[in-house]
Amino acid sequence: MKRLKLLHSICLAGSAIVPFAVATATHAAPAGYDKIDNVVVIYAENRSFDNLYGSFPGADGLSNATADRARQLDRDGQPLSELPPAWGGLTAKGVSPAVTEAQSAHLANASFAIDDPQGFAEAPSVITRDLWHRFYQEQMQIDGGKNDKFVAWADSGSLVMGHYDGSILPMWQVAKKYVIADNFFQGAFGGSFLNHFALVCACTPYYPNADKSPAKPTIAKVDADGTSLTVAENAPKSALDGAPKFVSDGTLTPDFYAVNTMQPPYQPSANPPAKDGDAAYADPAAATTLPPQHEITIGDLLSLKGVSWAWYSGAWRAALDGKNATPVPNFQFHHQPFNYFANFAPGTQARADHLRDGGLGGEAFLRDIDDGKLPAVSFYKPQGNLNEHGGYADVSSGDQHLADVVSHLEKSPQWGHMLVIVTYDENGGFWDHVAPPKADRWGPGNRIPAFIISPFAKGGMVDHTQYDTTSIIRFITARYDLPVLRGIVARDKALRNNDRPPMGDLTAALDLTH
Template sequence: MACGGARRSARGLLAPALACTMLAGPLHAATPAPIDQIRNVVVIFAENRSFDNLYNGFPGADTFAGQPPARFAQRDRDGSIMRELPPVWGGLTGRGVPDAVTQAMSAHLPNQPFRVDDPHGFNVPLSTLTHDLWHRFYENQMQINGGRNDMFVAWADSGAMPMSYWDGSAMRMWQVARKYTMADHFFMGAFGGSFLNHQWLACACAPYYPQADTSPAHPVISVVDAGGRALVVAPNSPRSALEGVPKFVRDGNLTPDFHAVNTMQPAYQPSGNPAATGQDARFADPTVATTLPPQTEATIGDRLSERGITWAWYAGAWQDVLDHGNHYPAPDFQYHHQPYNYYLNYAPGTQARQAHLLDGGLAGAGFIDAIDHGSLPQVAFYKPQGNLNEHSGYADIQSGDRHIADLIEHLEKSPQWPHMLVIVTYDENGGLWDHVAPPAGDRWGPGSRIPAIIVSPFARRGYVDHTVQDTTSILKFLTERFHLRPLDGLTVRDRAIQAATGHPLGDLTGALNLPSTGK
């Protein structure tokens, strides 16, 4: 078998010799028989919540509950401890929200985490739309600040909002996590936002825009410092987080070496960029700066297809948006949450697109129908439509929580349930603070800690798995279970985590209790 990775090596990400070494390692070892008892894998990918934001105080988990608040004081842009948190710029809750919490009402908060739904404080219920936050590639690294997690407010556009959290014990998924396994050291695969983290779930890679400096995309190339992990601050930026939102010379969508790390639009519809006049309506205008050229990197879907493993990406409201266009507040479809729509292998008109990019239906009706009829493929990814994904700013927590808990109930009753593994996790932290430092990894991540719940007849009951894992762990499990060729990015990440922690990247199996015999 070829070692692969030549194209990525040309960009300085992985030396060919290292790729060969890793492919000969644990990822390519013979799979033990017990794992074969899992015949169906379901990944439910929600949006933009850190672990501490929803699961502070979860029994047995690593949370900040009961610890001295002073331990988590945030630093200003000059490195000093802030005397207080800034207001939530623009208000904690959006316009049109009954009993809105205004900017003035959020002023002078102590420099520590604050509970949004505290009945003696803001008393905001889980059904409320709250302020959205920056969740971008460079800002996330600047906020993590070498693992200290003490500059989330300094490099945010929302003032105090990164330090907010909820009493998640009222959520239905809290009870699901109590029943099965909660992974409490699970991190987002890549720094930053939804676009890159969806790509990470598909390919463990940062997409690439060839010759971006001479293309329509040249205005969206970021200006970063010599270390390559931080943006260059503009001369007119407020010096203190208490004075306003930071400004940068150019906070773009591409790195200086042309990798796409913040939101770019797919070249195929549905896309945030319409077709050009006279262009095939199935495509997006390639002359728009944010249209990413079709990608050719190998994906986990490609690897599954190589082995004849059935799989699909179920997108909530996919067909409705194709037929009728997008609508807010429902379904509020997010184009950049559909990673396979960026790839040449799944272009309009291809058989692969028809086979693997499936309509999840409005409110997941199509996905639920497949669950109930026992017709899910061997690997199924499900992306809820926007108003059900829990993303700050345009979705509330309660609606998404109920939707995902309902899905779990259907899955538990599915004919395929006896041999199923379900992973419920989030794409990224949404700019929200978490107190646990991510392990040192590679150039792309891992980023901040996020919730991950393992649901299965084989899952340990009432268990908290402390294994260090990230979004890439899902790909690692699929690779091991179905005997796939490892993706280059998975190989790099596994080696980086081994170097940082002394242990290989977790593969979800720490959550499982698989009998040693039988299938």
């Protein structure tokens, strides 16, 4: 009873801002779930399913993408005669030899292999340019479930249609050994910032009174449909003539929800402290500093239940000590979701207990794995150069790191009762031929790779169950008999209203009967 009263008081604090971020009543854990003693979540970056696993045997892959399904439309709704160039070039700045904008011109209106030896021959070890992966643009690209305007509303031209032969990647072999899910969608539309919130609270952050704040200039200008940015008068009419332009492609919705990248209010943050301010805080007067958030997270619920947990962040200590550098470790400040919440502010016991340094190259996380000292629930975020994000990281290095971590987990003293989920935060702007199910205002977004790894996994299986990022916290909720976050309740209600089933909790990939 005491725990429920405390939970109720937290709910009241957050409900005035984001009603669906609070929690509802607990439910009994299903039989067999208690066979899992350790849940490990590894969160990589920015790849659609088709981009890496479109040719995986038994999966709903590129062989199912008909020419009509892959054909991209221009901004006026007519088919493009060809793909535009990759604006600014296909490869990232500094890559040599480069694939230039001119070299990427005149591709057929279809998906193409970036690593085709007869084409660009750019292996997954080569860093390609970054692509827009933003809240409104993704909805415009999905185009009501047709996924036919990825090129039209991209800043990267043809690159959105690129994919790799993933069979050369180490995680391909992991997928063959365990389970790969081919119907797993990112929890929210847009980029890493919002999808990290989806992972830890199934909620959308809020900026109170943003129209009277330093963030006012970042409020987006949106059409009456509520899902499309207002196009600027000087925008190119055709995707063949250049990237689109908008009146205001901001970080905040017109009703002040933060949907594109904002910085944490606490260090480490890309925004330094205010002059003469607290060195542990980011400058609150910076337009991109998000005020501290008060929604309930899965971490709060685990703590209330007395379940041990931690967020391990690669290079966290290096970033705090001012030793972050590019290209290594390239710590990403907005990939640390708990650092946005008041419950984990500097000086709190919760921060000391749960926000941990994963070490450079994940060495501290690997040490806890090897020593059998992982808490009941662990989240691991690789440092920037190992996260596979376009523009600053390559696929091969990150994929090898994921496979190395899995190898350590398989040898851990805790392995016998472990569930590992390896997935990506979002699609990174890359096209996928499978449209997401229609649900609520926030998502889900496009399809992403996900691996379900465990001694209890149905080995060699392609799991076609409908999942999204919140499926991870659905399993954690069921396993530890936690209250259900209201964002999950809202998502399932929206799915039912659109004649779609609720998201699964990953157990279709597991045999918990033995």
